[in-house]
Amino acid sequence: MNIIDKRNSLASSSSRSYRRRAKSSIRNIAIHHSATTSGSAEAFARYHVNELGWPGIGYHYVVDKDGSISLCHDVEVVSYHVGNSNSYAVGICMVGDFRTQTLGEEQRQATLDLTRSLMSELNIPIDNVWGHMEFPGYEWKPCPSINMQTFRNWLSEEGTSMPGRPSPRPTYVAGARQRTVLSRGDQGDDVRALQERLDELNFHPGPIDGIYGSQTTDAVMRFQRAASITVDGIVGPETRENLRDFEGSGDQREHGSPTDEADDKEEMYQSESRRLLRFIRPMMRGEDVQIVQEKTGAVVDGVYGPETEESVRRFQREEDLTIDGIVGPQTWRALDRINTSTGYQRLLSVQTPYLQGNDVKRVQRALNVTTDGLYGPMTERAVRNFQRREGISVDGIVGPQTWRRLFN
Ligand SMILES: [Zn+2]
Structure with missing residues (x-):
């Protein structure tokens, strides 16, 4: 692996710093794409620090198209990349926008090698290597826009570096599994994500509070009507798919953002004392x-x-x-x-x-x-x-x- 140590050379905040954690608290590897057709650790760091006001770059590693890997943070650093899962995840970002581009062989191999080496170092099982959108609250985010099951298959099928190594048992984080059907009365991060998505598409669901109440039900029904699908106020696979692909009148911040993390909400999760506060x-x-x-x-x-x-x-x-x-x-x-x-x-x-x-x-x-x-x-x-x-x-x-x- 060609790893370039950039831990001390990337843009970082002079006044703020990320907190640190024990290696043993790391349970997941998060795979991202940058959602930009080009880019570099340097560019993402400048964006995260200067535009978003973060302490430093959000990712621990950035993998370029040519397969070179930038080391941006020690894994013990709790940087921002998967919202309220940041404290237990390590972030790898592949430069590219895989909604429109294909993952090239050099970048693919380098990302697989890096992931395997982190799995081994941190004792993380294949089932805990997740795409950004597999983390709670991010099911609507098209990141990394590659098939993660395929990625995990590559990890195991082509993983010759650890022959006969017993696979550790998956350790799922409480609440991390996404429910397939959401309906009135449900609560949680997945409901909050649903509300954010509805809000983004201008089907205002009322307060974004993670509670599937009457206003959320109403917004879902209005959405279903607009999408010409069954109007029942319940989010099942069909509604979910339509929500993901719907091209509404909402501003598509996703597409205009220099990286896929141009998400102001990211920061509200950084600690208990930095919630988003409102009436x-x-x-x-x-x-x-x-x-x-x-x-x-x-x-x-x-x-x-x-x-x-x-x-x-x-x-x-x-x-x-x-x-x-x-x-x-x-x-x-x-x-x-x-x-x-x-x-x-x-x-x-x-x-x-x-x-x-x-x-x-x-x-x-x-x-x-x-x-x-x-x-x-x-x-x-x-x-x-x-x-x-x-x-x-x-x-x-x-x-x-x-x-x-x-x-x-
Ligand atoms: Zn991402």
């Missing part, structure tokens, strides 16, 4: 909600209600982000950034009861108004005047931008 019922709760509330100046009760959503909107407006009241990867990154700026803690605005604290006093001192530490109408007026003088948006709210103007 849904039942309302989301947790420490991550508290962090958002502290930083956006909402009342800190750990429950993501309408007021928190409004604070997030104000924050997004201030930071020139998409204003949707949802804390996704982009907003999380903006929230992370504000910690590093000079003493800025939270968004200040007139609320009931008035916000109070030392940060309010600092603002008041800087604006020469009564230093009572309460953010009321007087302070707001002074902030508006300041913003007008500075030529920035006049909203009477001290967000990161106004804070920087005041103190830098």
